[in-house]
Amino acid sequence: MKWPAFAYARANSLEEAFALKRAAGADAKWIAGGQSLLVSLAYRLQAPGALIDISRIAALHGVAEAGAGLRIGAATTHAKLGADALIGARAPLLAQAAPLIAHAAIRNRGTLGGNIAYADPASELPACLVALGATIVAASPRGERRIAAADFFVGLFETALAEDEIIVAVETPAPPAGSAIDEIARRPGDYAMAGLAAAFDIESGRLAHARLVFFGVGGAPVHAVRASTALTLHGVAAAQAALAGDLAPQGDHQASGDMKLHLARVLTRRVAQAALGPGSLAA
């Protein structure tokens, strides 16, 4: 199909973006990398009157140290997430997530801000941000506000963002001692049937303070609180058992709900094993 006709304007600053938005009205949408938005236009699932391109706004660019963590501009592409040295050192979970997102061509255009604004429940980055305890920085004509990642992802393709807000950046806290991401997809690059982003400490050969956040198993990233606690207190088997209380996945045509729960358990073991080293779980 062809896109429905729309007006297009590129904003060079946040102020200009807000002015354009005010002029264009409620059916104007921000466009960043276009990798999700343009697909939905091609299917004519939506027909915005105007697209306001925010991908060149300077305030959305750049990766910088902020306190013990990082401030990562919303316009940072997935490819950059995977390649940036600072991110690799201070938020390695995001760097590890990047190659799991789609394919190279999409990673070259798709952005962190667009990805989390779109809030696909099978998306890697939202789960990573929840696992890291990151903060989303949003700007609007009313000013800037900070939203904890755990509060940001409200449901299926739904976020705490107001319609006229722009995600400017993501702030990550001091990196956890350990983090890992793994997922199970039909083919490399596909959205996962189930995935797990985890942050943890390692204390005397055990995982501690684990935050296990699953994706592809609910409407939004699911912080598996019971399993996270069980992993710390009782180990992997207990965490796997506890997952039944944390997750109630709906099936899709690739995987039933029961299968997603099964895969979540497999991922829990794999992530724990990878963190602790081979043979660690044999006992």
Add this chain to the structure above:
Amino acid sequence: MSAPRTPESLGLSRADLPNSYIGRSVPRPTARKLVEGRATYTDDVSLPRMLHAVFVRSPHAHARIASIDVARAAAAPGVVRVFTGADLAKVCDPWVATLAHLKGMKSAPQYALPLERATWQGEAVVAIVADTVAHGEDAAALVEIDWAPLPALADIETALSPETPVLHAELGDNLVFTRTADTGGVDEAFANAAHVVEATFVSGRHTGVTLEPRSILADFNRAEGMLTVWHSTQAPHMMQGVFAKQLRLPESDVRVITRDVGGSFGVKVHVYPDEMAVAAMARVLGRPVKFVADRFESFVSDIHARDHRIKGRIAVDADGRILGFDIDDLTGIGPYSVYPRTSAIEGNQVVNLCGGPYDFKHYRCTTTVVLQNKTPTCQYRAVGHPIATAVTEGLVDLAAERLGLDPIELRRRNLIRDDAYPFTSPPGMRFEGLSHHAALDKLVAMVEPEKLRAEQAALRARGVYRGLGFASFIELTNPSPFMYGIGGARISAQDGCTVRMDPDGSVVAMSGVTEQGQGTEAILAQIVAHGVGVPVERVKIVTGDTRVTPYGGGTWACRGAGIGGEAALQSAVALREQLISVAAAILQAAPETLDVAMGEIVDRASGSSRMPLAELGRLVYFRGDTLPKDAPREFVQTRHFITKDYPFAFTNGVQASWLEVDVETGLVRLLKHWVVEDCGRIVNPKLVDEQVRGGVVQGIGGALYEQCVYDAEGQLRTTTMADYLVPLAADMPDIAVGHVETPTRESLLGAKGAGEAGTAGAPAAVMNAINDALRPFGAKLFAQPFTPERILTALGRVAPR
């Protein structure tokens, strides 16, 4: 010249002749334009005054059209005209897809656009013709259709039960076709057999996914009374006849032009109602109308295939001799049989092909073909073969397991002996010459199963599960009129080629077979160069224009090399003889002392040059006054070829798959794949190998990934490339290909088809390898595709849905 021609006299197996191109991997002349983006696909053709067609498609699997209001759409910007089924029925007649030799077959009339009911989700219902596609799509959203949903026929198992509504009342029931092949004695053989094993197989509904979608551009020139159609099709002449008949035009007033085609796989050999609508609208408007399906439309309107449930049993004696097969096939084809090949052929092939590689006595196989409210199914690469091969080879492996025999050994005991030909199979297929044992021996040497078995055992001890699976197969190629013609379809089994020499000594060959990206034009050039005696660069090939090429069937069922290639060879050899006879008159030499080699008339004995062909061309075309008065002046020859001794030229082969199953996630990693096949004389080894590899990948697609998933209401859930998974290059294993060459004696060239062998055997090999990997768990899978969920369910790790 009067001595009979033989493959030897033509030097077909001699690589030492300078222009001996047959058997050489000559690079294909079309490759460069394809990779440089200089091909001409149908969508690349743009005509003055051209319009674009956009279709409103049914959102329901089955619904009555209570009313259609097109007023707002017709008034939308850029819209030229809006057509409903009733509008098009005035200029385009409906068709019924049955074949007389498929006894008792029935189907309902199908219109370009339906009159009263939509019968599958995605069926085109209203057509908009506009100046741009975008305007057409804007207008499509304004068409108001008042739908009255009807119950959808989604389950094939209940299609024939009395409580199920009949889809087309005039047919009386939902049965399209049924046939049983029965040698007799089956019940007795099974009752007395040492072992009987059985399984229920499922072949998932899938589709072709051509890189270039279906595309058509039709123009009716009122001043000439001519309908010209640029069409991405496999069969231009067939479509010429179809357009003419349905639009009530003389066949000679229709011209179909097929330039480059970006893959077809059987998808583009059928009559599609939306394409008929485009031709009809061009006829009405007197303007060019283009339609290029988008991917969403492809998924809901390209033919689907292979939606089968098969119950099978095999009986073996205590020594592992196969006594018989007993098979019950059930398939759903959508609401209409597809014109003109019909949708009953796939089931019919299952009946013809099960048990095919083996020598056994008792056979009973029934196919039951029923209607559904889903996208129509029809012939797709290797029609019926992957299904029959999976059933046969799945049962053979089960028997081997029961007997405690190595699967290779069981096959050795039962494959038809290589010296047993001619051989007629229990369902009546006649084999001229196959090489199952030679192929298996060669495969075993390539695979080295002992090494893999040792590796398998070692890895199992560490919780890694690898499996090795085999599949022997036969493939039906070079079809005669027994396939379609005898059933009354105007589908040509013969094909022709016209070869001419131009004044500069170059050669142009016009062939009725077509190029879909598989390299047909490359092998035609090789064959013509070889046959005439010129360098291959001096040959230009013309295909895909009904006004220009000899009448032919096009590309289907593996016939390009075997039928089209033979016509090319015979016409080329005839041209060579003509060149020699004219040259002999000019040179005052006896024709038997001359030959043509590398573009020169040469002395046959010494090979020394007597005259370049360009000189012969100059004399004949420009200085005819210098020739003897009665010297012939034709440098053009046409030959047509059809097979006569055998209804089909069967080929054979065997495949092996080595893979690893992750028993925690159900994911399958393909490690290596081997194929040995026998397609008779190989014209171009590289093209044959790549056909085999591509075919294997397409077979793997059906085995592991591809499935058109419908819900219980008949809604297709897989309408994007993110939901309908195709195999990705990075996930494919290395595919080693070996050959045995048993040329058919029906032709000089001796070539049979090679395009479907890979697809025919790959799913069975993968299935057997998965079941081999899972043997320690006692888990078995027979339902394709073998998805992670199915594997985990078979392992008892997740609950069945």
